[in-house]
Amino acid sequence: MVCSYTNVSNFLEYKIRSLYHIWLFLAMNFIITATHKAIKELYNEEVAEGVINIQDTRKEFEGQATIVVFPIVRLSKKSPEQTANDLGNYLLENLKEVTAFNVVKGFLNLSIANEYWLSLFNNELLVPEFGAIKPNGKKVMVEYSSPNTNKPLHLGHVRNNLLGYAVAELLKADGYEVFKVNLVNDRGIHICKSMLAWQKWGNEETPQSSGLKGDHLVGKYYVIFDKEYKKEIEALMRDGLTEDEAKKNAPLILEAQQMLLAWEAGDDAVISLWQKMNGWVYEGFEVTYKNLGVDFDKYYYESNTYLLGKGTVDEGLASGVFFKKPDGSVWIDLTADGLDQKLVLRADGTSVYITQDLGTAQMKYDDFKMDESIYVVGNEQDYHFKVLFLILEKLGKTWAKGLYHLSYGMVDLPSGKMKSREGTVVDADDLIAEMVSTAKQKTEALGKVDHFSDEEKNTLYYNIGLGALKYFLLKVEPKKRLLFDPSESIDFQGNTGPFIQYTHARVKSLLNKAGYVSEPVTAPVELSETELEMILLLSKYPSEISLAAKAYSPASLANYLYEVAKMFNKFYHEVPPIVKEEDAAVKQHRLNLSAVTATILKAGMSILGITVPERM
RNA sequence: GCAUCCAUAGCUCAGCUGGAUAGAGCAACGGUUUUCUAAACCGUAGGUCAUAGGUUCGAAUCCUAUUGGGUGUACCA
Numbered sequence: 001m002v003c004s005y006t007n008v009s010n011f012l013e014y015k016i017r018s019l020y021h022i023w024l025f026l027a028m029n030f031i032i033t034a035t036h037k038a039i040k041e042l043y044n045e046e047v048a049e050g051v052i053n054i055q056d057t058r059k060e061f062e063g064q065a066t067i068v069v070f071p072i073v074r075l076s077k078k079s080p081e082q083t084a085n086d087l088g089n090y091l092l093e094n095l096k097e098v099t100a101f102n103v104v105k106g107f108l109n110l111s112i113a114n115e116y117w118l119s120l121f122n123n124e125l126l127v128p129e130f131g132a133i134k135p136n137g138k139k140v141m142v143e144y145s146s147p148n149t150n151k152p153l154h155l156g157h158v159r160n161n162l163l164g165y166a167v168a169e170l171l172k173a174d175g176y177e178v179f180k181v182n183l184v185n186d187r188g189i190h191i192c193k194s195m196l197a198w199q200k201w202g203n204e205e206t207p208q209s210s211g212l213k214g215d216h217l218v219g220k221y222y223v224i225f226d227k228e229y230k231k232e233i234e235a236l237m238r239d240g241l242t243e244d245e246a247k248k249n250a251p252l253i254l255e256a257q258q259m260l261l262a263w264e265a266g267d268d269a270v271i272s273l274w275q276k277m278n279g280w281v282y283e284g285f286e287v288t289y290k291n292l293g294v295d296f297d298k299y300y301y302e303s304n305t306y307l308l309g310k311g312t313v314d315e316g317l318a319s320g321v322f323f324k325k326p327d328g329s330v331w332i333d334l335t336a337d338g339l340d341q342k343l344v345l346r347a348d349g350t351s352v353y354i355t356q357d358l359g360t361a362q363m364k365y366d367d368f369k370m371d372e373s374i375y376v377v378g379n380e381q382d383y384h385f386k387v388l389f390l391i392l393e394k395l396g397k398t399w400a401k402g403l404y405h406l407s408y409g410m411v412d413l414p415s416g417k418m419k420s421r422e423g424t425v426v427d428a429d430d431l432i433a434e435m436v437s438t439a440k441q442k443t444e445a446l447g448k449v450d451h452f453s454d455e456e457k458n459t460l461y462y463n464i465g466l467g468a469l470k471y472f473l474l475k476v477e478p479k480k481r482l483l484f485d486p487s488e489s490i491d492f493q494g495n496t497g498p499f500i501q502y503t504h505a506r507v508k509s510l511l512n513k514a515g516y517v518s519e520p521v522t523a524p525v526e527l528s529e530t531e532l533e534m535i536l537l538l539s540k541y542p543s544e545i546s547l548a549a550k551a552y553s554p555a556s557l558a559n560y561l562y563e564v565a566k567m568f569n570k571f572y573h574e575v576p577p578i579v580k581e582e583d584a585a586v587k588q589h590r591l592n593l594s595a596v597t598a599t600i601l602k603a604g605m606s607i608l609g610i611t612v613p614e615r616m
Numbered sequence: 617g618c619a620u621c622c623a624u625a626g627c628u629c630a631g632c633u634g635g636a637u638a639g640a641g642c643a644a645c646g647g648u649u650u651u652c653u654a655a656a657c658c659g660u661a662g663g664u665c666a667u668a669g670g671u672u673c674g675a676a677u678c679c680u681a682u683u684g685g686g687u688g689u690a691c692c693a
Contacts, residue, residue: 068635107636346691353693383688493655494641502655510652559630573657
């Protein structure tokens with residue numbers, strides 16, 4: 001198949017389309033094939049690929065598979081009802097799996113035999129390799145987290161980290177070889193601000209002496225700098241300077257700029273202070289990362305990469321993609337693409353942000369030779385990445401078409417944006433601690449874990465607290481902004497992480513009680529409506545993984561897992577106690593259904609970075 | 617100004633490769649436990665899918681315009 005795509009969204013669309021043929025039911029392909037044949041025989045017409053549309057039958061009607069016949073009416077030259085009846089009769093006669101059909105307007109609802117569902121379940125789902133997707137031989141890099149080393153992580157970073165981790169795991173599950181990368185912004189004027197404030201007012205305070213987590217300690221001095229800087233600005237403005245002048249001429253900012261120059265010149269004292277304070281920050285970040293359960297295969301540091309990109313600029317100048325203005329600054333003209341002129345190198349030869357990113361992109365490609373590269377970065381940088389990717393494409397980088405900006409919305413509070421100056425920032429460490437303590441409180445209130453060991457209890461509280469937080473953040477489509485109300489704790493009931501965790505624990509408890517051993521059931525078993533729906537839902541797991549991966553959307557996986565959990569709870573409630581079931585085949589089959597549910601919940605939640613407990 | 621994203625129940629969100637009467641959770645109200653974990657299950661109530669056009673047999677979904685909100689449009693990163 002020939003494919004061409006001119007931009008990222010076309011690229012994405014193409015990927016989803018190509019998937020369509022695969023996921024449209026591993027289970028239902030035979031119906032499509034038969035329908036093609038039917039149309040040929042009944043109407044002597046050929047149907048183009050993709051015209052036959054099969055979907056789940058709505059609950060209120062009889063059947064499991066529905067063919068929408070409207071697109072076929074053109075070929076049959078009969079009414080929708082007549083066409084549906086023709087096809088229904090044909091399929092009923094020619095497919096042993098089809099046991100009945102009914103027609104509602106232009107919809108042909110097919111009932112598929114019990115035996116078909118049973119054998120699908122036993123042969124496809126109840127096998128160890130179910131859900132495992134074969135390696136696709138492709139390499140993808142996921143860059144996420146990318147923190148500044150001047151302050152601790154907050155809720156916005158938490159969304160980034162969880163999203164990046166989950167997308168990486170999702171791509172792994174979809175068959176990619178994945179490299180998780182963290183590009184740490186460890187240099188620049190903002191770092192110097194913390195350093196300077198510490199030098200002036202820190203009294204040699206250290207994490208050890210103060211008991212403060214390293215990143216919080218450094219963040220404290222960043223705030224102090226800002227406060228003192230503001231005082232200076234106000235004083236200067238009282239002396240008659242404009243706000244702009246005051247901001248530029250305050251002694252503190254000048255001193256910080258001096259420090260940055262000293263850093264760039266390799267000044268020993270400055271470098272060693274920088275190393276010391278960054279060291280504290282890294283120790284702090286490690287703790288937060290560990291608590292969040294995220295990890296990286298490689299760290300890049302801007303202190304090593306900030307000079308990159310000048311070679312790329314030369315390349316662009318040589319090929320005529322860039323041009324030089326009389327003052328010596330280098331630009332690219334993107335007005336033909338609906339964008340602006342963009343500076344890529346200052347007149348004095350120093351880099352700007354995008355210079356560095358051009359160089360870093362090249363370096364990362366040289367390091368890994370990946371087919372695709374995902375940047376997990378907030379939507380305030382949409383324009384930047386549009387420009388970056390376009391420039392790389394114009395420079396003739398063949399790998400540029402594999403670049404993708406996974407843009408996500410900001411996390412807002414009911415009061416609006418988080419603002420560090422107003423103290424409304426939700427700190428990542430505080431949030432984690434609160435979630436764990438809420439989990440503890442809620443769990444203790446239920447009184448089910450009194451006999452657990454202290455160690456098991458603590459692990460459980462941690463898993464539930466983090467499960468609630470992660471699911472809460474991941475169930476929302478990345479590009480949508482996310483509202484977080486700190487005054488209302490995150491729910492533990494309904495569409496939540498703990499609900500799915502609880503469901504898993506329930507299944508495991510059942511399987512334990514029954515002394516479950518996995519074994520296919522060959523004897524005929526009557527399936528209830530719910531059991532049938534359950535098989536249908538469970539069978540979609542592999543395609544749900546692929547769909548979610550293609551769309552870079554942990555949210556769609558999260559919502560699927562919720563459906564699975566809900567379905568199990570319904571089933572569990574409807575069916576009489578399984579452990580006491582006397583019909584051996586029925587019992588085994590219901591346990592099998594439960595076991596596959598547990599497998600999917602565990603594997604799926606683990607992709608989201610959530611641990612499901614064995615009991616809770 | 618221009619670019620871009622968002623708008624679905626009181627609240628938080630699904631649904632968007634166009635398909636039947638738009639779904640969940642929370643909050644509200646009512647019910648279910650001598651039965652395998654009630655963090656569960658069942659039910660009631662709640663909607664002009666921002667607005668107006670268009671394409672189509674069919675639109676929450678695609679197109680255009682408008683309104684409201686976010687973000688960007690730096691020789692900051």
